Amino acid sequence: MSFEFYIAADCPIPEIKLSGQKVLTVGDMIRMNVPDGLIPWKEMNENAKVLYGDPAASNCFHIERASYALKIMSKYTDLNHIYKFDVSDINLKKELYNYVISLHKEINLEIWHLWFGYDNKDEIITKKNLSRSTLTLPDFDVVLNESWCIAIESCS
Numbered sequence: 001m002s003f004e005f006y007i008a009a010d011c012p013i014p015e016i017k018l019s020g021q022k023v024l025t026v027g028d029m030i031r032m033n034v035p036d037g038l039i040p041w042k043e044m045n046e047n048a049k050v051l052y053g054d055p056a057a058s059n060c061f062h063i064e065r066a067s068y069a070l071k072i073m074s075k076y077t078d079l080n081h082i083y084k085f086d087v088s089d090i091n092l093k094k095e096l097y098n099y100v101i102s103l104h105k106e107i108n109l110e111i112w113h114l115w116f117g118y119d120n121k122d123e124i125i126t127k128k129n130l131s132r133s134t135l136t137l138p139d140f141d142v143v144l145n146e147s148w149c150i151a152i153e154s155c156s
Contacts, residue, residue, distance in 0.1 A: 006112040008079035024052045061087040061095035093140040105155040
């Protein structure tokens with residue numbers, strides 16, 4: 001059971017992929033003299049793959065198309081471009097605000113924070129309707145232990 005973030009849009013929006021991370025082999029880690037983790041590298045299969053990169057990169061905002069979620073989200077929204085995003089709780093408001101204001105002003109968006117993993121048919125999802133032309137940083141103050149939606153109407 002967990003909360004997940006989705007953005008639904010009426011047209012494609014830019015994806016932001018994590019940078020600074022690569023899939024390498026244990027052998028590569030040994031050759032690069034990367035310090036051992038919980039299990040020493042030499043005890044692992046040299047061909048096993050591991051994710052390596054700047055730990056700070058894993059805390060950055062990223063958003064990727066989530067076509068698998070179209071069926072899940074169809075009960076919540078009529079918008080058909082669905083993206084999943086991750087961001088640290090600490091940076092949520094700022095990163096989300098910066099991303100949204102960087103988008104074309106004629107895009108309609110819905111930002112969803114949904115609880116998955118149990119029968120949530122009766123769960124109340126609070127919805128905030130906002131206009132793109134009047135957005136402010138405090139509009140993105142949200143509760144992280146509830147389901148909600150921020151609907152942002154275009155400026156057109």
